[in-house]
Amino acid sequence: MTKINMAYFLDCTENEGPGKRSAIWVQGCHFDCPECCNLELQAFQENNIVNINDIMDMLKKAVKAYEIEGVTLLGGEPMLQAKGLSALAHACQKIGLSVMIFTGFTLDLLRKKPIQGSTELLEYTDVLVDGLYMKNLPENLRNWCGSTNQRFHYLSARYDSTIETDVRYSPTIEIAVSPDSLRVSGFPL
Numbered sequence: 001m002t003k004i005n006m007a008y009f010l011d012c013t014e015n016e017g018p019g020k021r022s023a024i025w026v027q028g029c030h031f032d033c034p035e036c037c038n039l040e041l042q043a044f045q046e047n048n049i050v051n052i053n054d055i056m057d058m059l060k061k062a063v064k065a066y067e068i069e070g071v072t073l074l075g076g077e078p079m080l081q082a083k084g085l086s087a088l089a090h091a092c093q094k095i096g097l098s099v100m101i102f103t104g105f106t107l108d109l110l111r112k113k114p115i116q117g118s119t120e121l122l123e124y125t126d127v128l129v130d131g132l133y134m135k136n137l138p139e140n141l142r143n144w145c146g147s148t149n150q151r152f153h154y155l156s157a158r159y160d161s162t163i164e165t166d167v168r169y170s171p172t173i174e175i176a177v178s179p180d181s182l183r184v185s186g187f188p189l
Contacts, residue, residue: 002083004024005048007076013072016144017127017144018069018166020067022059023071024073025038025041026041026078028044029080070098070100077104077105079110090120100125101129106130125156126155126158126159131150
């Protein structure tokens with residue numbers, strides 16, 4: 001049974017990639033980027049160990065409830081859980097959902113020195129945003145990425161570079177409220 005260490009699940013967001021999407025934040029990152037927006041997700045600790053089948057059930061409910069078009073994987077560092085996330089991404093593609101990933105690893109490095117499962121995960125990825133967040137290189141033009149060194153890679157024909165600056169996806173802040181939590185995502189301007 002394939003599992004991941006998930007920190008957060010947001011069933012519908014219009015702030016973490018193109019269109020309506022679900023977002024999954026994973027726990028654990030070793031990059032330690034200064035002023036990371038998800039400091040609480042850096043620690044390598046057990047958060048919420050979730051079976052991929054259970055996540056797929058949540059995603060199928062989100063498709064019915066919100067007509068989501070995809071899922072975004074962020075962190076923490078998704079590539080450190082590439083083996084489990086590749087099974088999830090494959091299952092998402094099977095039901096017609098796009099997959100977008102944010103990673104501190106560069107695509108070049110992942111191709112030269114793959115991490116366990118990363119080759120498979122990239123195979124099921126439509127858009128990869130790579131590169132470490134660098135606070136001294138703030139991004140002011142492109143959607144979703146935090147610094148100008150980060151690059152978009154279109155690994156399928158599903159999206160193209162027009163999404164990067166499409167005003168429909170301009171940086172915003174989004175607040176998700178549930179009975180037991182409050183989650184803020186996006187870019188405060």
